[in-house]
Amino acid sequence: MPVVETPVTLTPSDAGTSYAAMTDAEVHRIRNDFPILGSEVNGKPLVYLDSGATSQNPVSVLEAEQEFYEQRNAAVHRGAHTLAVDATDAYEDARTAVARFIGARTDELVWTSNATEGINLVAYAMSNAAAGRGGEAARRFAVGPGDSIVVTEMEHHANLIPWQELAARTGAELSFIPVDDDGALRLEDAASVITGSTRIVAFSHASNVLGTINPVRELVQLAQAVGALTLLDACQSVPHLPVDVKALDVDFLVFSGHKMLGPTGIGALYGRAELLNAMPPFLTGGSMITTVTMQGAEYLPSPNRFEAGTQRISQAVALGAAANYLTETGMQRIEEWETVLGARLVEGLTAIDGIRVLGPAAGLPRIGLAAFDVDGVHAHDVGQFLDDKGIAVRVGHHCAQPLHRRLGLTATTRASTYLYTTTDEVDTFLRAVAGVRPFFGAH
Amino acid sequence: MNTGLEQLYQQIILDHSKARHGSPLAEYDGEGRVGESHQLNPVCGDEITLRAAVAGGSVAAVTWDGAGCAISMASASVLTDLVQGLPRDEVISLVDSFREVMRSRGRIEADEEVLGDAAAFSGVSRYPARVKCAMLAWVALEESLLAANG
Numbered sequence: 001m002p003v004v005e006t007p008v009t010l011t012p013s014d015a016g017t018s019y020a021a022m023t024d025a026e027v028h029r030i031r032n033d034f035p036i037l038g039s040e041v042n043g044k045p046l047v048y049l050d051s052g053a054t055s056q057n058p059v060s061v062l063e064a065e066q067e068f069y070e071q072r073n074a075a076v077h078r079g080a081h082t083l084a085v086d087a088t089d090a091y092e093d094a095r096t097a098v099a100r101f102i103g104a105r106t107d108e109l110v111w112t113s114n115a116t117e118g119i120n121l122v123a124y125a126m127s128n129a130a131a132g133r134g135g136e137a138a139r140r141f142a143v144g145p146g147d148s149i150v151v152t153e154m155e156h157h158a159n160l161i162p163w164q165e166l167a168a169r170t171g172a173e174l175s176f177i178p179v180d181d182d183g184a185l186r187l188e189d190a191a192s193v194i195t196g197s198t199r200i201v202a203f204s205h206a207s208n209v210l211g212t213i214n215p216v217r218e219l220v221q222l223a224q225a226v227g228a229l230t231l232l233d234a235c236q237s238v239p240h241l242p243v244d245v246k247a248l249d250v251d252f253l254v255f256s257g258h259k260m261l262g263p264t265g266i267g268a269l270y271g272r273a274e275l276l277n278a279m280p281p282f283l284t285g286g287s288m289i290t291t292v293t294m295q296g297a298e299y300l301p302s303p304n305r306f307e308a309g310t311q312r313i314s315q316a317v318a319l320g321a322a323a324n325y326l327t328e329t330g331m332q333r334i335e336e337w338e339t340v341l342g343a344r345l346v347e348g349l350t351a352i353d354g355i356r357v358l359g360p361a362a363g364l365p366r367i368g369l370a371a372f373d374v375d376g377v378h379a380h381d382v383g384q385f386l387d388d389k390g391i392a393v394r395v396g397h398h399c400a401q402p403l404h405r406r407l408g409l410t411a412t413t414r415a416s417t418y419l420y421t422t423t424d425e426v427d428t429f430l431r432a433v434a435g436v437r438p439f440f441g442a443h
Numbered sequence: 444m445n446t447g448l449e450q451l452y453q454q455i456i457l458d459h460s461k462a463r464h465g466s467p468l469a470e471y472d473g474e475g476r477v478g479e480s481h482q483l484n485p486v487c488g489d490e491i492t493l494r495a496a497v498a499g500g501s502v503a504a505v506t507w508d509g510a511g512c513a514i515s516m517a518s519a520s521v522l523t524d525l526v527q528g529l530p531r532d533e534v535i536s537l538v539d540s541f542r543e544v545m546r547s548r549g550r551i552e553a554d555e556e557v558l559g560d561a562a563a564f565s566g567v568s569r570y571p572a573r574v575k576c577a578m579l580a581w582v583a584l585e586e587s588l589l590a591a592n593g
Contacts, residue, residue: 042447378487378513379487380487380511380512380514380573380576381452381512384448384451384452384573385448388447395487396486396487401488411487440457440460440513441461
């Protein structure tokens with residue numbers, strides 16, 4: 001198996017900061033915090049290479065949720081009893097922890113069910129603005145005929161379909177920044193897609209299929225130059241590398257808790273405070289209002305404006321614990337570790353006959369994720385073969401049908417790593433993949 | 444003793460996944476009526492378009508175009524061999540028998556006397572995520588026969 005000597009660093013490390021890089025020995029200690037990683041599948045030790053779909057949970061996250069229910073459970077932001085105050089504190093402390101984790105202010109972090117809901121929240125707020133809701137202050141969110149909504153050809157369905165629907169509801173046009181045959185964003189074409197009529201540019205930070213990191217700075221500059229809003233789908237970046245929303249200078253950013261060691265059912269939307277406070281709400285009801293009459297209502301500022309009804313309190317608390325776990329390990333260190341693993345994946349896969357890896361070639365920057373096609377064997381069969389050996393990977397279109405079609409494929413196999421993935425696991429996976437084509441008689 | 448994987452991917456399945464009897468889809472210009480069905484599994488993208496001709500109460504021809512995993516393609520190929528020339532009613536009950544085995548989670552072993560080579564798919568029923576792969580062509584055939592009747 002190839003040995004990677006030096007990690008490719010995707011972002012400049014903090015000058016003057018010195019710390020020890022992660023090692024397999026440390027990863028083995030980390031794994032002790034994750035009960036599920038000790039399990040067996042089909043009589044073999046589980047090799048979990050599907051963290052890009054959902055990550056596993058450390059004991060501290062599981063305990064945070066249990067502890068909340070055992071000691072602090074109450075409705076938040078209502079009631080004056082002690083438990084209600086404790087529950088509200090836990091809920092808001094978690095918000096502060098997660099906001100800090102991405103460099104946001106506490107009031108700029110809105111809880112959502114997941115990234116999908118975060119994107120829908122913005123898309124529906126924009127069509128509510130188009131319908132005149134939110135008055136003059138919300139005019140900048142309104143889209144209609146003659147306006148364009150820009151996404152890229154590599155988006156996850158979550159960052160595509162809400163915009164298709166917004167375009168259909170409002171008469172705006174949906175435009176695409178193209179990708180080349182290798183799946184890289186054609187930045188040179190972006191300037192002709194992002195024009196004076198563009199109202200919002202929504203794109204992924206890291207691709208869940210290609211593993212590429214997109215040029216956020218360049219795209220944000222193009223959007224800002226024409227006065228368009230920006231929304232970053234950070235599902236595959238926030239869990240895996242240091243993300244600072246202020247440095248990225250995006251208007252909105254979404255991510256999901258379950259991909260960053262947290263529970264399912266919780267995610268977040270970051271938005272610049274002045275935008276969130278001017279934006280009409282999406283879901284409406286209790287807890288998001290100031291004054292209500294039979295005829296109408298006034299709304300609270302962000303983040304409560306966007307958190308109607310009883311919230312995902314225990315999940316938020318657990319996500320706060322997940323953010324703390326990641327911070328203690330160090331996001332820069334995690335990024336570097338996964339860069340090593342990603343490079344090992346790609347180099348190993350590329351060396352196997354009949355394998356086509358999607359996205360950047362070996363030696364180019366990528367996150368710890370590699371999707372690939374096996375010549376003559378369908379992805380579903382590849383996944384079944386690997387599952388028999390205890391190896392969990394994702395197969396299919398990874399919620400990116402248009403991108404697969406663009407690359408001439410219908411389904412691929414994807415291996416994705418996390419801070420608890422060992423180099424041995426990557427090597428076990430690579431050895432197994434080498435056996436796929438012989439088993440199925442592909443030649 | 445065979446591993447689980449070899450139980451699932453029996454040689455006959457691997458062979459049929461490459462041989463693909465009945466593929467590609469062909470025009471039918473004989474006597475009788477023709478029905479067609481397109482089936483898609485949105486989970487994995489497996490897809491099949493199957494055309495069945497019924498003449499004198501029997502299945503006169505089955506052809507198909509498909510893209511998908513070894514299980515789904517082999518299943519279509521085996522089914523094509525199995526039902527050609529059989530009375531339509533018998534084919535309908537074969538589909539029912541196959542479905543019953545597939546849904547059994549490994550509890551029902553297919554009767555080779557009845558299902559022939561399709562009995563090789565018994566192992567699929569232990570993998571709930573793959574049952575749809577095996578069923579795809581059979582559902583397409585069932586719908587084609589209904590369409591040919593209409």
